[in-house]
Amino acid sequence: MSKDAVRDKIIEAAKCRFSHFGYGKTTMAEVAGDCGMSPGNLYRFFPGKLDIAEAIATEDYERHLTHLRKLAIATGKDARGRLRDLLFEELRRTYHKLEKDPRALEMAQVIAHERPQFANWMLSREREILVELMNEAERRGEFLPPGDKEEMAEMIQAATMKFRYPQLWTKLTLPKLERELDGVLKLIVDGLCPERAQQRAQAEHLPAA
Amino acid sequence: MSKDAVRDKIIEAAKCRFSHFGYGKTTMAEVAGDCGMSPGNLYRFFPGKLDIAEAIATEDYERHLTHLRKLAIATGKDARGRLRDLLFEELRRTYHKLEKDPRALEMAQVIAHERPQFANWMLSREREILVELMNEAERRGEFLPPGDKEEMAEMIQAATMKFRYPQLWTKLTLPKLERELDGVLKLIVDGLCPERAQQRAQAEHLPAA
DNA sequence: AGACTGAATCGTTTGTTGATTATTCAGAAA
DNA sequence: TTTCTGAATAATCAACAAACGATTCAGTCT
Numbered sequence: 001m002s003k004d005a006v007r008d009k010i011i012e013a014a015k016c017r018f019s020h021f022g023y024g025k026t027t028m029a030e031v032a033g034d035c036g037m038s039p040g041n042l043y044r045f046f047p048g049k050l051d052i053a054e055a056i057a058t059e060d061y062e063r064h065l066t067h068l069r070k071l072a073i074a075t076g077k078d079a080r081g082r083l084r085d086l087l088f089e090e091l092r093r094t095y096h097k098l099e100k101d102p103r104a105l106e107m108a109q110v111i112a113h114e115r116p117q118f119a120n121w122m123l124s125r126e127r128e129i130l131v132e133l134m135n136e137a138e139r140r141g142e143f144l145p146p147g148d149k150e151e152m153a154e155m156i157q158a159a160t161m162k163f164r165y166p167q168l169w170t171k172l173t174l175p176k177l178e179r180e181l182d183g184v185l186k187l188i189v190d191g192l193c194p195e196r197a198q199q200r201a202q203a204e205h206l207p208a209a
Numbered sequence: 210m211s212k213d214a215v216r217d218k219i220i221e222a223a224k225c226r227f228s229h230f231g232y233g234k235t236t237m238a239e240v241a242g243d244c245g246m247s248p249g250n251l252y253r254f255f256p257g258k259l260d261i262a263e264a265i266a267t268e269d270y271e272r273h274l275t276h277l278r279k280l281a282i283a284t285g286k287d288a289r290g291r292l293r294d295l296l297f298e299e300l301r302r303t304y305h306k307l308e309k310d311p312r313a314l315e316m317a318q319v320i321a322h323e324r325p326q327f328a329n330w331m332l333s334r335e336r337e338i339l340v341e342l343m344n345e346a347e348r349r350g351e352f353l354p355p356g357d358k359e360e361m362a363e364m365i366q367a368a369t370m371k372f373r374y375p376q377l378w379t380k381l382t383l384p385k386l387e388r389e390l391d392g393v394l395k396l397i398v399d400g401l402c403p404e405r406a407q408q409r410a411q412a413e414h415l416p417a418a
Numbered sequence: 419a420g421a422c423t424g425a426a427t428c429g430t431t432t433g434t435t436g437a438t439t440a441t442t443c444a445g446a447a448a
Numbered sequence: 449t450t451t452c453t454g455a456a457t458a459a460t461c462a463a464c465a466a467a468c469g470a471t472t473c474a475g476t477c478t
Binding site for chain 1: 421422423424431
Binding site: 233246247248249250253 | 451452
């Protein structure tokens, strides 16, 4: 069997154990046993237990990212709608995952705690997609984000941080979170700047060109 | 001595102990001793140890709120500048407090954990100030926040959540946080909506009224 | 030689016991 | 009667020991 195939087998076995009994209650010996190998041999494929969990999380997140990418460039929606879909999908996914599945919550917490860089990696991958969304918007002439797109993506992430790991921050229910996210989206997209409304009022008084 | 005076004395003694030895390492017997009374007697003034901590935090936060209120209606700054001052003050205060003072961090964590409602109370008090800021802006004709002000304040808080307890979320340094907050503020105030820029462009082509 | 095993190591978790301390309350003092 | 005390209670914490399990590596197998 190829090295990669063995790796996948280990990931599968671990995924099964982790989701059934939890990360903490799964031993390396058990995973090795499920794969028909000795515990020591696992270390030829992964540096440690945590790295197996990380591999599982990475695989899962990559799947999620391809989904988000589709939303980012979907036809039949304007840029605002696509951004909304993106952010809502993100919110719903983590909400449901952490809500109903204590195993997933445990893994998320362990990884967040032991591998702080992992969260940064996820954010940066998602930022790429936000940039894609803005590039697509520019291509379609929908959007004129002032300034650097990468920086804009960073700011969107900062402003929507509350909705990224919702249950770590608040005890709000999903509907409430969704209403708030809609509000923040509106804030981000429309702004509340003074000239804005003045301009809009001005524009309404112009004769239709 | 009046009941209130005794209460204050207890708060003073506890504040002294908490800031010197920490909440966990301070016993009710010690606080009572400092006040020249028996431990049991404390319970005629406070329901429990945690309530003393809460009273201290409340007092401290009220002081902070009056400071914020001044910033919210300060003359010589436009609404945007006042909002910026407000949010920056909030960020700097908590950053420094939690950064250099492990005792304050401990108290914040204990209260946040045992009295989840307290954080909500703080948010709602701050929201009042945001509403004041917007009312003042309206009075001065600086601002035209569309829609309900209370709701707008809620959204501003949601979008700036990351900067409220910065060290719980990230390991970013204060300068980086400040740069990000500026970016988010820009996002909030200006928005990145398509029409916005179009309108601005349009407005530039208008003859000066 | 390279792939693998499994016993030994060593850090972590778990469980236990004793001490400490928040909280209560029967009664003493005012 | 009201205010306060301090011993009694019950919950929590700290320290220590035992068990467990991640990781290593000397040695076996192919």
